[in-house]
Amino acid sequence: MTIVELITVIFLVVGCFFFLAGTLGVLRFPDLFSRLHALTKADNLGLGFIAAGMALHIASPWAALKILLIWLFTLLASSSTCYLIAHFQKEQDQLKNRKEGE
Amino acid sequence: METYQIYSLTSAVLFVIGIGGVFITRHFIKKIIATMIMGGGVFLSFVSFAERDALTFADPVPHALVITGIVVAVASAAFALALARRIYQQTGDISFSNDK
Amino acid sequence: MSLIIDGLLAILAIYLALQSLLAPRLTQSVFLFFAFGLALALAWIRLAAVDVAITEAAIAAGFLGVLFLDALRDFAPRIPAKNEAVQKQYSKSQTKSLFLPRLTLWAGLGLFLLIALEAVWKIPEGGGLTAAAGTLLPESGVENPVTAVLLNFRAYDTWLEMGVILIGLLAVFAAGGKMAYRKPGVASQDPLLRQVILFFTPVLFLFGAFLLYIGKTGPGGAFQAGVLWGAIGILLHLGGWPFIALMPRWLGQLLLTVGLGFFLVLGFLFMAAGGALFEYPPAYAGILILIIETLAAISIAAALSAIFALLNQIGEEADEIESTT
Numbered sequence: 001m002t003i004v005e006l007i008t009v010i011f012l013v014v015g016c017f018f019f020l021a022g023t024l025g026v027l028r029f030p031d032l033f034s035r036l037h038a039l040t041k042a043d044n045l046g047l048g049f050i051a052a053g054m055a056l057h058i059a060s061p062w063a064a065l066k067i068l069l070i071w072l073f074t075l076l077a078s079s080s081t082c083y084l085i086a087h088f089q090k091e092q093d094q095l096k097n098r099k100e101g102e
Numbered sequence: 103m104e105t106y107q108i109y110s111l112t113s114a115v116l117f118v119i120g121i122g123g124v125f126i127t128r129h130f131i132k133k134i135i136a137t138m139i140m141g142g143g144v145f146l147s148f149v150s151f152a153e154r155d156a157l158t159f160a161d162p163v164p165h166a167l168v169i170t171g172i173v174v175a176v177a178s179a180a181f182a183l184a185l186a187r188r189i190y191q192q193t194g195d196i197s198f199s200n201d202k
Numbered sequence: 203m204s205l206i207i208d209g210l211l212a213i214l215a216i217y218l219a220l221q222s223l224l225a226p227r228l229t230q231s232v233f234l235f236f237a238f239g240l241a242l243a244l245a246w247i248r249l250a251a252v253d254v255a256i257t258e259a260a261i262a263a264g265f266l267g268v269l270f271l272d273a274l275r276d277f278a279p280r281i282p283a284k285n286e287a288v289q290k291q292y293s294k295s296q297t298k299s300l301f302l303p304r305l306t307l308w309a310g311l312g313l314f315l316l317i318a319l320e321a322v323w324k325i326p327e328g329g330g331l332t333a334a335a336g337t338l339l340p341e342s343g344v345e346n347p348v349t350a351v352l353l354n355f356r357a358y359d360t361w362l363e364m365g366v367i368l369i370g371l372l373a374v375f376a377a378g379g380k381m382a383y384r385k386p387g388v389a390s391q392d393p394l395l396r397q398v399i400l401f402f403t404p405v406l407f408l409f410g411a412f413l414l415y416i417g418k419t420g421p422g423g424a425f426q427a428g429v430l431w432g433a434i435g436i437l438l439h440l441g442g443w444p445f446i447a448l449m450p451r452w453l454g455q456l457l458l459t460v461g462l463g464f465f466l467v468l469g470f471l472f473m474a475a476g477g478a479l480f481e482y483p484p485a486y487a488g489i490l491i492l493i494i495e496t497l498a499a500i501s502i503a504a505a506l507s508a509i510f511a512l513l514n515q516i517g518e519e520a521d522e523i524e525s526t527t
Contacts, residue, residue: 073405080398087392105208109245110325112212114318116219122311123223131228131270131277135235138266139219142242145254147322153249155330160250162347163331166356169257169348169425170363173502176261177370180509183269184377187276187516196277 008053015049018042032089040082044075109150117143128197130186134179141175208248215241228277232270239263252421253348256413260429265506268436272510275517343487345419352423353491357480361465364498368462371505371512378512399441406434414499418488424495428502435507444511458508461501465494 025038051071055064116139123136145168152161189195218241222234239262246255335347335355342350352360410430417423438445468490469480477483482490 076398076401080394083394084392103205105204105248107323108205108208108212109249110322111319112215112245114322115216115315118311118315118318119216119219119223121314122307125307125311127223129228129277131273132223132231135222135231135270138235138262139223139238142219142238142262146242146245149246149249149251149254151325152251152330154327155332156250157332157336159332159336159347161330161332162335162351163356165251165254165348166351166359168251168254169352170359172254172257172262173425174363174366174370176266177367177509179266180269180513181370181373181377183273184374184513184516187273187513188377190276191516 004056004059008056011049011053011056015046015053018046018049022046033086036082036086040078044078047071047074104154106150106154109153110147113143113146113150115143116140116146119143130189130196131183134182134186137182138175138179141171145171211241211245211248215245229274232267232274235270236263236267239267253346253423253426256421256426257429260426265429265432265436265510269510269513272514272517341484341487343482343484343489343491344417346417346421346423348421349417349423349491349495353494354480354482354487357465357469360498361462361469361480364462364465364501367502367505368458371458371509374509374512378516396441399437402437403434406430406437410434410499410503414495415492417495418492424498425502427495428499429506431499431503432506432510435503436510439507439511439514454504454508457504458501461494461498464497468494 019042022038022042025042026035029035029038048071051067055067058064058067120136120138120140120143123139124133127133127136148164148168148171149160152164155161215238218234218238222231222238225231225234239258243255243259243263246252246258335351338355339345339347339350342354344350344354407430410427413422413430414424414427415422417427435445465480472481472483473479
């Protein structure tokens with residue numbers, strides 16, 4: 001096993017660990033906001049580690065660039081979706097509170 | 103046991119799950135999902151036998167059939183959804199009326 | 203080791219299929235169906251069918267998932283009382299059903315499962331058209347065998363299939379009632395959503411064009427590119443730019459039919475020149491296939507985004523009825 005393979009395996013294992021943590025958070029956390037937090041933060045970090053591991057494994061600059069782009073697009077999409085869902089939920093909560101206040 | 107055998111057996115199970123779902127579930131959307139699962143089973147069996155007949159590359163004819171099949175299945179599912187939503191709007195039913 | 207991965211993937215697909223039918227809430231079933239489509243896409247990568255995997259992930263999981271999510275606006279009522287009444291009606295009707303029909307159904311399903319398992323286990327070897335496709339591949343003008351089958355050897359099927367998409371659109375149009383070509387709505391108020399949509403529009407266009415071009419040598423092609431371009435239409439519609447309504451009517455009709463029409467005209471031209479329908483001369487086959495694929499992708503994109511727009515408008519009409527009553 002070369003040093004590059006070892007680093008690849010370490011990256012993949014760390015990435016899987018973060019995915020596991022994120023999934024556990026989705027299953028265990030009580031409300032929508034903390035679940036969103038777990039899903040977007042931990043999973044994106046996990047995906048980043050797995051992408052880095054795969055880029056090392058493929059060892060071709062063009063493929064590595066494509067993998068980096070995939071990771072960046074996923075980051076952008078998931079963070080903006082997270083914001084939209086959280087924003088919607090906040091508006092719904094405010095509407096509910098106002099109705100209860102009346 | 104070969105790889106293609108795992109997936110061809112899975113395809114049979116998926117088809118039966120889908121056909122059972124068409125009979126047992128009541129809601130329109132679930133019935134549509136059940137037919138899509140049936141379709142998934144059929145496509146999986148096609149592709150698994152394409153992999154068995156591979157020479158330097160897998161058999162491309164089932165692959166092409168499955169690609170066209172997926173698109174046609176999605177188009178028909180979209181039509182089914184449109185019908186289901188119109189029925190719900192007009193009558194308020196979410197399942198076929200003789201189930202009541 | 204690879205058998206363990208395949209086995210786990212198979213179990214995952216079966217579990218997700220079962221759960222998406224058995225889940226108590228409709229939202230859960232839709233999301234589990236989403237996951238089922240992605241699990242199937244992984245299975246296709248394991249079976250060396252990358253073209254099919256891209257199509258499955260893009261159309262069957264992505265596009266259909268979006269349609270189901272949109273349908274949830276109708277079927278997952280925001281007023282819980284209404285939902286409970288429906289649920290009660292459900293449980294009442296379930297207790298009324300007889301024991302014997304259920305037993306027959308389960309026995310029949312079990313028997314059918316055994317027959318299906320035996321049928322796929324014993325399917326005869328041999329046959330298959332791999333060798334035939336392999337020998338004709340140099341004449342087809344492309345290097346990816348799946349693209350060669352789709353657009354050269356069996357071009358007739360692909361042509362008919364594009365007709366099916368168009369008929370699907372017409373059927374949705376007919377079921378949707380009278381509210382087609384509505385006035386454009388107000389653009390979305392959320393600045394972030396607008397910026398994200400504006401950012402992703404050129405990215406999706408570029409990625410679709412890449413898939414279209416790479417279809418000549420590797421996995422990719424007209425359908426995958428068409429779905430990505432269709433996603434642009436869906437995003438713009440959701441962001442408040444309903445371009446189907448904004449665009450002149452003749453332009454929409456042209457975009458929808460250009461793939462089908464060009465394909466047909468080309469086929470008849472070669473027939474008039476003495477060949478068979480869709481028999482391209484090998485020297486020009488590569489460039490002809492690229493043109494056909496581009497036009498086909500445009501038509502598919504237009505049809506898919508129009509289907510989404512029509513279904514979305516069905517929901518909007520329901521919302522309006524709900525808010526007025």
